[in-house]
Amino acid sequence: MQPGLELARFGLLCCCLLVPVQSCGPGRGYGRRRPSRKLTPLLYKQFIPNVAEKTLGASGRSEGKISRNSEKFKELTPNYNPDIIFKDEEDTQADRLMTQRCKDKVNSLAISVMNQWPGVKLRVTEGWDEDGHHSKDSLHYEGRAVDITTSDRDRTKYGMLARLAVEAGFDWVYYESKAHIHCSVKSDNSMATKTGGCFPSKAMVTLEDGQTRPMSELNPGDRVLTVDTTGKVVPSQVLLLLDKEETMRISFIMLETEDPRQHLKLTAAHLVFVAENNTDIMEDFRPVFASRVQRGHFLLVREVGSRRLRSSRIKAVYMKEDIGAYAPLTSHGTLLVNNVLASCYAVIEKHHWAHVAFAPLRLFHSLTNFLPSYHFRRGNATQENGIHWYCRFLYSFGKRVLEKETFHSL
Numbered sequence: 001m002q003p004g005l006e007l008a009r010f011g012l013l014c015c016c017l018l019v020p021v022q023s024c025g026p027g028r029g030y031g032r033r034r035p036s037r038k039l040t041p042l043l044y045k046q047f048i049p050n051v052a053e054k055t056l057g058a059s060g061r062s063e064g065k066i067s068r069n070s071e072k073f074k075e076l077t078p079n080y081n082p083d084i085i086f087k088d089e090e091d092t093q094a095d096r097l098m099t100q101r102c103k104d105k106v107n108s109l110a111i112s113v114m115n116q117w118p119g120v121k122l123r124v125t126e127g128w129d130e131d132g133h134h135s136k137d138s139l140h141y142e143g144r145a146v147d148i149t150t151s152d153r154d155r156t157k158y159g160m161l162a163r164l165a166v167e168a169g170f171d172w173v174y175y176e177s178k179a180h181i182h183c184s185v186k187s188d189n190s191m192a193t194k195t196g197g198c199f200p201s202k203a204m205v206t207l208e209d210g211q212t213r214p215m216s217e218l219n220p221g222d223r224v225l226t227v228d229t230t231g232k233v234v235p236s237q238v239l240l241l242l243d244k245e246e247t248m249r250i251s252f253i254m255l256e257t258e259d260p261r262q263h264l265k266l267t268a269a270h271l272v273f274v275a276e277n278n279t280d281i282m283e284d285f286r287p288v289f290a291s292r293v294q295r296g297h298f299l300l301v302r303e304v305g306s307r308r309l310r311s312s313r314i315k316a317v318y319m320k321e322d323i324g325a326y327a328p329l330t331s332h333g334t335l336l337v338n339n340v341l342a343s344c345y346a347v348i349e350k351h352h353w354a355h356v357a358f359a360p361l362r363l364f365h366s367l368t369n370f371l372p373s374y375h376f377r378r379g380n381a382t383q384e385n386g387i388h389w390y391c392r393f394l395y396s397f398g399k400r401v402l403e404k405e406t407f408h409s410l
Contacts, residue, residue: 039160039163039164039167040163041159041162041163042162042163042166042173042175043159043175044159044178045174045175046162046174046175047172047173047174047175048162048166048172048173049172049292053174053184054137056253056317056319057291057292057294058171058184059139059144059145059172059184059185059186060186060187062138062139062141062142064142066128066142066143068130072142075099075100075143075188076097076099076143077099077103078096079097079098079106079107080096081106081107081110083110083111083114083122084106084122084124085121085123086124086127087123087125092130094127094128094129094130095126095127095128096124096127097127097143098128098143098144098146099142099143099144099185099187099188101185101187102143102144102145102146102184104169105165105168105169105170105183105185106122106124108168108169109122109148109165109168109170110122112164112167113161113164116160116164117150117157120150120151120152120157121150121151122148122150122151123149123151123153124146124147124148125147125148125149125180126140126147126180127143127145127146128140128142128143129141139184139185144184144185144186144187145182145183145185146182146183146184147180147181147183148161148165149161149180149181155178155179158175158181159175161181162174162181165181165183170183170184170185171184172184172185198243198245198250198266198267198270198325198326198327198346199215199252199265199270199325199326199327199337199342200250200252200323200324200325200326201215201216201246201322201323201325201326202214202215202216202323202324203215203265203326203337204337205218205224205336205337206302206336207222207223207224207225208223208224208225208235215324215326215337216324216326218238218326218328219238220238220239220240220241221237222237223235223236223238224238224328224330224335225302225335225336226330226332226334226335226336227282227300227302227309227334227341228332229282230282231280231282231309232307233302233309233336234332236330236331236332236334237330237331238330239329239331239361239362239365240365240388241326241327241328241329241388242328242329242387242388242390243326243327243386243391244325244326244327244385244386245325245326245386246324246385247323248324248325249321249322249323250321250322250323250324251319251321252265252319252320252321252322253266253267253268253290253293253317253318253319253320254317254318254319255272255293255299255314255316255317255340256314256316256317256318257299257301257312257313257340258313258315259301259312261339262301262302262312262339262340263338264299264338264340264342265320266290266342267290267325267346268289269290269291269346269347270289270290270327270342270343270346271287271289271290271342271343271345271346271349271351272287272290272299272340272341272342272343273285273287273299273300273341273342273351274288274298274299275297275300275311276296277298278298279311280310282300285298287343287349287351288349293317294314295314295315295316295317297313297314298313299311299312299341300312300340300341301339301340301341302336302339303339312340327346328344329344329361330344333351333354333358361390
């Protein structure tokens with residue numbers, strides 16, 4: 001039997017049997033099975049998430065109007081789902097045209113509507129707009145937005161319809177009018193929809209001996225500085241790379257603190273520890289997706305040249321392109337990147353769950369250290385580009401057993 005298959009089965013068994021344990025990062029370290037939630041309708045004029053539509057934490061910026069003569073027009077796909085009613089008042093089939101991501105969310109919502117109200121279907125009143133009926137830079141012009149109602153046009157259902165749209169995975173949902181709900185999605189080309197969690201190649205880590213090294217030169221077996229549960233700066237061994245892309249140009253979220261030497265670039269689905277107030281108490285820092293970090297939050301940082309920790313206020317959050325993507329896994333599940341504490345994990349907004357799920361992989365590496373024939377492979381060239389197979393396995397398994405809202409909206 002292949003060693004990879006044996007480890008996967010071992011990992012699945014451990015994930016099922018392990019009791020909740022304390023994580024190696026700040027905040028509460030105990031996982032609980034969340035009770036099923038009662039869905040609450042959105043209120044009139046309410047939008048989720050509570051940020052502007054064309055911002056990083058929602059559907060992202062406009063990328064330009066698409067006409068039938070545009071090169072991007074071929075990226076729009078018609079939706080012929082028989083369980084959806086398309087108004088198509090222009091009689092051009094324009095309302096059926098949308099991006100693949102938008103189509104996936106619409107089709108998911110159609111199922112939810114039929115389950116919620118038997119005999120009722122989802123109705124799309126506006127999809128891709130080629131006639132200029134919306135405001136400048138509207139995502140309708142890119143096939144990334146739809147206006148929806150129920151087929152029976154019962155307005156008492158629209159608040160719940162909006163909630164179902166949130167559950168279906170739309171990146172922004174707005175109870176815009178008493179006559180319809182507005183929903184939109186990120187661009188299919190957005191790296192936020194394609195990558196897991198990584199740092200750029202030039203992001204710096206500090207080794208146990210005090211030397212600094214860029215991510216692109218980090219090797220399995222290196223010992224890098226991180227923070228334990230007591231707030232003490234400690235070394236942690238790099239086990240492997242969960243993700244690696246050497247030359248890809250990627251859009252990262254840039255978190256600038258009030259100290260220019262302490263900043264962080266990471267992908268939208270990566271976890272970072274933030275606090276809402278100026279505090280040095282470890283339990284006050286909670287793991288959140290980078291896409292949810294806001295100006296005014298605080299990061300936990302290490303004073304340059306020392307092992308003293310303090311909080312540092314975020315003064316700016318914006319997108320910035322960079323080269324390469326690296327996601328090292330340490331034995332602690334955390335590491336200091338550019339002297340800012342970050343998680344090794346991404347996609348799922350539960351650092352302690354992720355740390356427990358990777359326990360079999362950490363155990364495997366711990367045991368093989370005692371084998372005479374085993375040596376850590378030096379140099380990133382020994383690991384192929386792409387996401388590690390164990391990450392793919394956990395993601396596939398997690399999708400079957402965890403609630404959809406637990407995952408980053410990829």
